[in-house]
Amino acid sequence: MLFLNKTLSVIISAELTGHPLISKSNQDISVRYVINALLLMPWFFRYPLSAMILSVNLLSLILKGKVFFKLKSNQALSLWGRLSAYPGYSSLKRLIRTFTLLSAYSDFQYEKN
Amino acid sequence: MKKINCDYLVIGSGAGGSVAFRELAKSGKDVLLVEEGRRWNSSEFSAPISELTQKLYRGGGVTPFIGDPVIGFGEGVALGGTTVINGGLLWRTPEWILNDWHRNYKIDGYGVNDLSAYFDEIENSLSVENELDVNGYDLDSKLIEQAANNLGWKVVSVPRATKNCSRKNQCGAGCPSGAKQSVDKTYIASGESAGGRVNTGIKIVKLNKIENKIVSVIGKEISTGKKVYIKPKTIFLAAGAINTPLLLRRSGLSKIAGDSLQFHINLKVFAKFSNTINANRGTIFTRQIQEFEKEGLLIMGTNYNPAYLSTALAHLENSQFNKYFEMYENSAVYTPMIKPVGTAKIHNIIGGHIITHQLDAESDLLMLRKALLVTSKLLFKAGAEMVILPLGDCNPVNNYTKAKYMILQATMSQFQLLSVHAMSSCAMGALDTDICNLDGGVRGVKNLYICDASILPSNIGESPQGTIMAFSHLIIDRHLNKEGV
Numbered sequence: 001m002l003f004l005n006k007t008l009s010v011i012i013s014a015e016l017t018g019h020p021l022i023s024k025s026n027q028d029i030s031v032r033y034v035i036n037a038l039l040l041m042p043w044f045f046r047y048p049l050s051a052m053i054l055s056v057n058l059l060s061l062i063l064k065g066k067v068f069f070k071l072k073s074n075q076a077l078s079l080w081g082r083l084s085a086y087p088g089y090s091s092l093k094r095l096i097r098t099f100t101l102l103s104a105y106s107d108f109q110y111e112k113n
Numbered sequence: 114m115k116k117i118n119c120d121y122l123v124i125g126s127g128a129g130g131s132v133a134f135r136e137l138a139k140s141g142k143d144v145l146l147v148e149e150g151r152r153w154n155s156s157e158f159s160a161p162i163s164e165l166t167q168k169l170y171r172g173g174g175v176t177p178f179i180g181d182p183v184i185g186f187g188e189g190v191a192l193g194g195t196t197v198i199n200g201g202l203l204w205r206t207p208e209w210i211l212n213d214w215h216r217n218y219k220i221d222g223y224g225v226n227d228l229s230a231y232f233d234e235i236e237n238s239l240s241v242e243n244e245l246d247v248n249g250y251d252l253d254s255k256l257i258e259q260a261a262n263n264l265g266w267k268v269v270s271v272p273r274a275t276k277n278c279s280r281k282n283q284c285g286a287g288c289p290s291g292a293k294q295s296v297d298k299t300y301i302a303s304g305e306s307a308g309g310r311v312n313t314g315i316k317i318v319k320l321n322k323i324e325n326k327i328v329s330v331i332g333k334e335i336s337t338g339k340k341v342y343i344k345p346k347t348i349f350l351a352a353g354a355i356n357t358p359l360l361l362r363r364s365g366l367s368k369i370a371g372d373s374l375q376f377h378i379n380l381k382v383f384a385k386f387s388n389t390i391n392a393n394r395g396t397i398f399t400r401q402i403q404e405f406e407k408e409g410l411l412i413m414g415t416n417y418n419p420a421y422l423s424t425a426l427a428h429l430e431n432s433q434f435n436k437y438f439e440m441y442e443n444s445a446v447y448t449p450m451i452k453p454v455g456t457a458k459i460h461n462i463i464g465g466h467i468i469t470h471q472l473d474a475e476s477d478l479l480m481l482r483k484a485l486l487v488t489s490k491l492l493f494k495a496g497a498e499m500v501i502l503p504l505g506d507c508n509p510v511n512n513y514t515k516a517k518y519m520i521l522q523a524t525m526s527q528f529q530l531l532s533v534h535a536m537s538s539c540a541m542g543a544l545d546t547d548i549c550n551l552d553g554g555v556r557g558v559k560n561l562y563i564c565d566a567s568i569l570p571s572n573i574g575e576s577p578q579g580t581i582m583a584f585s586h587l588i589i590d591r592h593l594n595k596e597g598v
Binding site: 037 | 160161162163164166167173175177183418419420422423424426427428431435438462464465467
């Protein structure tokens with residue numbers, strides 16, 4: 001769970017790079033939101049998706065010599081961008097991105113109101 | 114184990130179950146309503162939309178229909194079911210659909226005249242209103258109304274179950290002002306006043322049949338996991354188009370339930386105008402373009418606030434996302450909704466279920482393309498300077514010719530699709546092979562009736578709440594007449 005949390009933090013940080021309205025606290029809430037979304041899914045979605053998220057570390061280790069969440073933010077952003085062009089990872093990106101944006105902008109709207 | 118006795122058990126509290134509950138309670142029956150979700154107050158809907166989405170939708174908002182492409186499906190889990198999280202559209206079933214059901218599915222006794230009094234009753238109970246645009250609101254809807262008029266297309270005001278809508282613009286995550294007249298506030302509240310009992314937080318997992326009768330029902334308390342044993346005399350099943358067939362299958366009552374689930378598909382199209390629109394000050398679906406209704410295509414303006422806008426733009430890269438998000442006050446989002454030919458299938462697997470869909474590679478692709486072509490034409494006619502289509506890897510377009518080129522090149526996998534209406538998974542019919550008879554009774558079981566979206570004979574092509582409620586009224590009336598009440 002700790003690995004999943006750390007990996008998702010980096011992915012979500014990459015997804016929210018260049019969103020001026022979104023603060024660090026909005027980002028942290030998004031991480032919790034996506035993890036909660038995974039936990040609410042039935043096992044046959046939860047386990048494969050979690051495995052795919054964790055596999056990003058393995059690919060990072062092979063390609064960059066470091067696990068994903070220890071990469072510098074620009075390296076992580078570039079690797080996540082490359083990976084998410086492949087089948088499977090593109091769907092994973094779409095799912096994570098939709099939840100991340102929904103959570104971050106929902107929280108932003110809530111604070112604004 | 115908790116044990117409950119009752120004469121009538123209603124499973125599910127959405128559009129169909131709430132009608133059964135109220136009508137049985139009003140006729141003096143000992144009725145118990147069980148619902149998996151919890152009771153919500155309007156004041157609780159002021160929380161962030163994302164948080165509400167996870168709590169109010171089944172699976173936290175993630176129920177994918179697996180196929181090409183994956184379709185995100187949303188279904189409410191709360192007292193009041195999906196009526197708590199829908200747009201509150203309340204249509205009378207069009208005569209041509211009822212005639213089609215009569216002609217093609219031999220559905221007798223469900224004609225316009227048979228249902229008319231029930232619709233009067235429903236509209237009265239839910240305070241249905243269809244003239245919402247006051248004080249310059251709803252400009253996003255008015256723009257497409259004007260454009261439709263210029264194009265000579267049919268456009269209508271939408272009847273909605275609201276009382277003094279204050280345009281909070283978050284119908285999909287519960288109405289914080291309490292304006293939406295969801296069935297928990299109306300039908301269920303009346304049923305409780307008439308003496309009906311409501312138990313929330315209980316998921317029904319099995320119906321036990323001995324010979325041709327259901328003798329007991331097994332449920333589970335969501336919070337404690339404890340078993341609940343209910344002994345009813347008659348059961349009205351209204352757990353929705355997905356859970357009703359699942360329950361029939363798990364209980365060994367039907368092998369074919371859920372084999373052919375029908376659904377609508379929604380697309381989200383973003384449009385930027387030169388003037389300020391303030392779409393966040395207009396509410397959902399106040400006008401509907403019905404020119405292509407008989408082909409299975411409707412177009413409406415949809416809820417507009419930062420959270421929903423972010424999901425409509427989610428397929429764009431961050432730089433583009435920010436560029437268009439900044440145009441917030443000049444933009445709006447529109448929803449074309451189609452009735453596909455393809456269907457979905459529910460599969461039981463250990464620890465849950467999955468749903469797969471099979472859209473028709475030819476006719477559904479043509480319909481999806483048509484939906485975007487027509488919507489683009491309408492939006493550019495309405496004065497849009499730029500449109501973002503819900504297609505992966507697709508740049509914004511600033512004229513209809515470019516939009517048309519992109520749409521005609523689009524493959525099925527590129528479409529970003531959503532669905533909120535599922536139905537017809539246990540369709541009623543006159544044949545012995547149909548799961549339900551015309552009274553909603555499950556064939557082969559004496560005391561089990563279905564009264565939700567799953568019994569609709571085929572895909573209705575519009576928001577089904579009114580039809581579900583009217584059918585449920587008729588089913589209950591027939592039952593009570595048989596009982597001599």
